Amino acid sequence: MPISIRESGTADGIPVSPGRQDVSDRAIPAIDDDAAAVDMFTPTQSVAARFRRNKLSIFGAVIVAVAVAAALFAPWLSPLDPDAVDARSRLAPIGTEGHLLGSDELGRDILSRLIWGARVTLLVSLSATAIALIVGTFLGLIGGYFLGWLDSVIMRLIDVLMAFPYFLLALTVIAVLGPGLLNGMIAVALVNIPFFTRIVRGVTLSIRESDYVMAARGIGASNTRILVRHVLLNCVSTVIVAGTLNIGWMITAAAALSFLGLGVQPPTSDWGTMLSSGRQFLSAAPHVATLPGLAIFITVLGFNLLGDGLRDALDPRLRE
């Protein structure tokens, strides 16, 4: 076998393989550009690492975890029955024996009611977000990918939804369907569909023009396949962030509906109804209204901090 010769006339000076062999035997003259590769993190690991570096988002995650734990383990965590009326200690102040956070106008234990209320509040806001997220993402995906008349129809419907004042639309839905937990959920979900549709459509518009979608078409992938594997999966990080931020709004919206008596109906109660009934005693016993208000505020803050942290951690501009 002769030694490698340099082909004259080529500027690169790559040795030309002498003789013919099986391709697999002589396929590897080029490893040097591999040296620049491979940071040792997989994407998921590096996202987690970036998330951990952000103190505020950790704080948010802790708040969310506490709220979720309270909702999940309410029967074991709550010291008293949330609906047990105790006529002897009505409007008890914070720190009263037997009522750590005081009691309301019927003598019900506020701490227990907050813990059980977390269950209803989170259930409503999480499921409403899930409904809005699934419907909104689906509409945005097919609109942004196929464009044409389908996109026009979807986006004009979304525009109609958006043209209504946010809360008026929810009230209209309740007026049609009647008040109640489930209907309140549907109302806030419907109101939030445009939020997801517009975000996902925007991302889809840019992904459908991307080189890797072109390359996927080039290997003969069908539209459905491209839509699910290539477009949807690349929308996921955006949708996660939007969803987390959206839960905060949903909590406020659900509480607002309950405050107006249009959401959860007694005897079940969430933080919104507690706030509503407590407002009558604002001067005599301010904690009855303030505590559920604080619970709403802190939980919403927690979800927003978590969402912000996730956004920063998943932001592709920071991803190297």
Next chain:
Amino acid sequence: MRSTHGCGSNRGVPEQIQNGEPPVASDAPLLDVVGLKTHFFTFGGVVKAVDGVSLSVRRGETLGVVGESGCGKSVTALSVIGLVPNPPGRIVAGRIDFEGRGDVLGVSAEAMREIRGNEISMIFQEPMTSLNPVFRVGTQIAEAIRLHRQVSKKEAMERAIERLGLVGIPSPMARARDYPHQLSGGMRQRVMIAMAVACQPKLLLADEPTTALDVTVQAQILDLMNRMKEASGAAIMLITHDMGVIAEMCQRVSVMYAGVVVEHTDVRTLFANPLHPYTVGLLDSIPRGRSKASGQLKTIPGIVPNLLHLPKGCRFQDRCSQVHAACRESEPPLAAVCDGGDGGHLVRCWLHVSPSETPARP
């Protein structure tokens, strides 16, 4: 130099015969594009990106398509594989005959999907963005295989790893589990090539496969493409603006300008005896390290004409140093000329064709 064969005939004797390698049915080209017109319908008017291109790729050969940015090279390739963005683009005329099976422009979207990636596949210019960031590279190659072959996921992955080894990626088992962002540009282009050849296509469209890579890696990738071609017998249509790449890779060359082919010949003739003033200009624009005499790079003056408002007559007239009255009158046909080539030297220039001669190709 070879002797002249039937000057004026538009198809020469295939090169393989002269090299003593018996070709299989090489008289019928693998890909035959005739009078292709791909237009883009924009608000400003109709952009005739490809305006009557005819070219053919024979089995096992590499055809170079060379020209400036915006001359219609890429759109020609996208038309062949059926990926012209529509709207605004549309193929308005012409036929694309693949393997003598008849016009692929007429087949259904589903049949075209069956051809894409299986019999014709494409290597794109930008390896950094042509891989989906959320999938491991092995999965992406396996996807290409599973789209066209009835194999299990495990088997597809094994084949994908084998392909990664073939394109010169060290420890392919481990690399198959990497995400695209963990690989360098050259590595990613290797993955793209592995993906393109995954189903052993008969025709590979390479759209400036080395433009985005640095020079040392360019040479490796070109070398790799040549080896893959030898191993599989696939033909390549190589789009580039780099004359060095043409010299390295191609047997025949079509030079494109403003949506049409202006010169077509074999690669030796192109470098030895370029006829069209545009080709001459392109060759003069190559930086040559040895001639330090002038110290300045030569350029072709002016820019590609606006495809919305093409001048009457020859498309190159405003940049041509040898422009004369006939050029302003009407567009010259792509006609055969008599020189040392294999009879397939075609030029679209009034300097080399008298207006009375009939065009060699429609």
